[in-house]
Amino acid sequence: METKRSKIGNWFKTSISARMLIVGFILVILLIPLGFVKDLIRERGFRQTEVIQEINQKWGNQVTLYGPIIKIPYKTYKEEKVFDAKSKTYIKTYEDVFHNAYFLPENLTINAQVDTESLERGIYESVVYTSDIELNGSFKGFDFSAEEIPDEDILWNKATVFMKTTNLKGIRNEISIQLDTNKFSLKPQFNDQYMSTLSSGFIKKLKADSILSYSLNIKINGSEQLQFIPVGRETLVRMKSDWHSPSFNGNFLPDDKTKKITKDGFEANWKVLETNRQFGQQFFDRLPDLSAFSFGTDLIIPVDDYQKTQRTSKYGLLIIGLTLLVFLLIQIISKIDIHPFQYLMIGLALVMFYTLLISISEHQNFLKAYLIAGTAVIGLITIYSRTILKHIKFPLLIGGSLSALYAFIFVIIQLENYALLVGSIGLFIILAIIMFASKRIDWGQS
Template sequence: METKKQKIGNWFRTSISAKMFVVGFIFLLLLIPLGFVKDLIRERETRQAEVIQEINEKWGNEVVLYGPIIKVPYKTYIEEKTFDEKTKSFLKTYQEVLNHAYFLPKTLDITSEVTSKQLERGIYESVVYTADVDMKGKFSDFDFSTLDVPEEDIIWDRATLLLQTSNLKGIRNEINVQLHTEEYTLKPRFDEAFMSTLESGFLADLSGTTSDTPFSFHIKINGSAALRFIPVGAETSVSMHSDWHSPSFNGNYLPNDESKKISAQGFEAYWTVLETNRQFGQQFFNHLPNLDKFAFGTSLIVPIDDYQKTERTSKYGIMIIGLTLLVFLLIQIISKIAIHPFQYFMIGLALVMFYTLLISISEHQNFLIAYVIAGVAVVGLITAYSKTILKNRKFPLLILGSLTALYAFIFVIIQLENYALLVGSIGLFIILGIVMFTSKKIDWSNTDLGE
């Protein structure tokens, strides 16, 4: 008479339901090391982002240029009343207050040549750029009529020219502004706003200036991630040329469709922004607002990097492990070859190792080479191992073909962007159909599977 322990052992060896339960439990158990691998990928990706940020901070961060702007001081007076006990009447006094008016250019024409460069630190790489920016245009009337300020209260001889930038330390040249017939050098000054401000010394007397006042200057600046401009001109035109092949046009305005060209050798784009396209005028009084939300330009994006590809690949780990274990289970049920739960677990661990191999190799080689090496290693290991436990050539060849097709399918999906979900859904549908029709061959009523 069999003992209770022997009956349970026989049930696990002969029952289809028991084997499915055991394989399912192993599958859930394998999600733990798979989760650790995903954490490792995110940790390495975070480290990469930190290193890139350090490189960019030293070279120069994102560049936003705001200007040029003419700043003219003017006087206003605040009336104050004090009561005189002797005369029993109020005496009026006036306190002088110094304010500033800010005038934006009538036209602004910006030409920028952006040369990209790749900087390395260890195994990490960052894309930075140097931009040669030429700005020219004209200032029109400096009109105080809306404030009704007397001419004698406008301090024309203390007018200055401003240029604001988000990346002061990235500037690589002395900025000399040609304004009308004079030349002025911009110097940095403290500004509580997020942008740094470059301001000229005292300008020549602007009183009586009614005709257009031309200006021009050149700025060479290091930056990373993006180059953007704020359309301060009543008519702003921007052209940008670069050797970078993956631009992302963003901000409040997009480039003219007919002018945008992107190729493997670089890109070029043109913008035209009119005063009617904006939500602000051509002059401000008392303070200069932060108009950063109106900025537009280009981000030099890096196509999906190896960490992102590895992370996307790991998201299909559940499918790879589940389908592989299912294939072995179907082989066991159909052929009545005994496969121990420990062997299932070893096969699952080999599948998990694919992702650690992939991330470690991809840090030193391109993703395709890393994927091929990791895939060949894991598929070869599992195929050789299956030959020792399945005792024939037919089933190991089936394992080889199944795993090769799965890994090739995953590689195709992660290379796609717009059609990844569509192709993935169709592929999973086909796999489900194959499994459904394959399972029809199983006699589910027969539980005697043998050893």
């Protein structure tokens, strides 16, 4: 029995295949703590999202402005036949049915000054803003001919003007609209599925050929995003901000010739014509949801340490696998005996890199956290390998290999457009090095 155990033990010590099986098994085992670390990174990222959402809700959420729009009621008639028992005939009756017509402005010019600030709660940060928005333009004519509505059935004296916004809570001033010589206060009227509505009192002396100029100012708190819907036949938007990292989004992009982005802020101008959209200037009976045509700016925090840590952890299996492979090649070539427990300790040290990285990055910038975590882990493994490997050249090889590998991963996660290209080239070079290094192995021992 002891002879059989001795033969098995010698086989594990002398067989290359056995060593590869053991290292492969250890690598599979290390996937368990590595998975726990990835879950921890996701959990911390979700926590960051929750805290930022809470900050934003108290300050003011994303802002989309829609309007101004003039609403004019009108009526049609529903014919009904009622049977008269005395005359034994049907008598026609007519019932009034009330509808609304919605007219968009001829011109809409928006000037938005966006002043940002960063709010912190503990280790988390969110960018919020206060925006002074000036809107002006004109309405030109109110034509009901498409619906063949006679003038006497149009309730001109019941016309109102209204605005819609996704963030009623963030408004910081009493909003009044100057409509020609008249001034109307806009008050919350009702809520629909996606926007809150501010509506005025009745507009008097409105006629089919009326031309009305308008102007209004809104001061509003918001977070992350500011957008507008191009309701004007010609919509001009000028946005200026002190934020250095805008992301222009939505259905329309700003003019590249006038767009300026510097470390001190940005300026952007949009021009949207009726022909650029897929809707007209008037709607009858129902105002559709036009939020799909919104455009504007995201005010993003460019460095998200949790995203970078998560991207780094995706290369965890690669780093652990390559490091254990280097130790295995050294063991095979130099005939040095490395115990499976020592492989396991080296693998766990590599897993610890990610917990160090995420914990330090919550209090320092990502570069400093990466340097500290990488230096600690590389130093630990290099010193530990000195105790199990005979020659100083092997620990130096381990330290140099890990340093190059971590530097390579850091470069990849900083790239966006060229990450796949650089990563593919790097992996090709690593594979070539391993292939030629393995030529020195006597595979007859397998």
